Amino acid sequence: xxxxxxxxxxxxxxxxxxxxxxxxxxxxxxxxxxxxxxxxxxxxxxxxxxxxxxxxxxxxxxxxxxxxxxxxxxxxxxxxxxxxxxxxxxxxxxxxxxxxxxxxxxxxxxxxxxxxxxxxxxxxxxxxxxxxxxxxxxxxxxxxxxxxxxxxxxxxxxxxxxxxxxxxxxxxxxxxxxxxxxxxxxxxxxxxxxxxxxxxxxxxxxxxxxxxxx
Numbered sequence: 001x002x003x004x005x006x007x008x009x010x011x012x013x014x015x016x017x018x019x020x021x022x023x024x025x026x027x028x029x030x031x032x033x034x035x036x037x038x039x040x041x042x043x044x045x046x047x048x049x050x051x052x053x054x055x056x057x058x059x060x061x062x063x064x065x066x067x068x069x070x071x072x073x074x075x076x077x078x079x080x081x082x083x084x085x086x087x088x089x090x091x092x093x094x095x096x097x098x099x100x101x102x103x104x105x106x107x108x109x110x111x112x113x114x115x116x117x118x119x120x121x122x123x124x125x126x127x128x129x130x131x132x133x134x135x136x137x138x139x140x141x142x143x144x145x146x147x148x149x150x151x152x153x154x155x156x157x158x159x160x161x162x163x164x165x166x167x168x169x170x171x172x173x174x175x176x177x178x179x180x181x182x183x184x185x186x187x188x189x190x191x192x193x194x195x196x197x198x199x200x201x202x203x204x205x206x207x208x209x210x211x212x213x214x
Contacts, residue, residue: 103208
């Protein structure tokens with residue numbers, strides 16, 4: 001499937017709209033870990049498990065888009081991969097991407113609240129079970145048993161799913177057009193050293209699987 005720059009821009013605009021939805025939740029949920037004192041002891045707390053319909057919408061949309069964009073990346077890796085084949089599940093997708101880009105797990109991104117590698121533990125076991133994507137597991141739980149699993153539509157999973165989609169977007173852009181000019185970090189929830197910052201500062205690093213050997 002031949003992708004053009006205009007296609008990548010459409011994918012990026014949709015991703016950006018999901019980021020804006022996540023950013024807007026900061027108006028009623030603090031995304032930052034907070035410290036407080038209790039009995040003379042400094043403790044920390046966070047809202048990672050806070051759940052709501054807003055996070056449900058973000059999680060369902062981000063996970064669905066993760067599958068779509070990942071399939072497009074798989075097709076770029078192997079042009080015999082059919083993006084419309086529903087039998088190609090997350091296990092097939094994971095194996096193809098991880099075989100081609102084993103260092104994608106080291107891709108580091110940041111927010112105003114944290115620095116992390118969203119795909120750090122991504123792997124495929126010998127029995128073809130995918131590990132290291134807890135937000136994907138919870139997404140499936142929500143699809144099949146919505147009311148029993150509504151608590152899984154939380155801040156932590158929303159950030160994890162969107163952050164992982166961000167990385168896949170970067171890899172797709174790099175694979176198709178050879179740079180990350182589309183992925184400006186200006187005004188987005190997620191940032192990285194791989195992209196241009198605010199249209200002024202050149203990237204400070206290269207995606208792990210695209211670094212030139214010394």
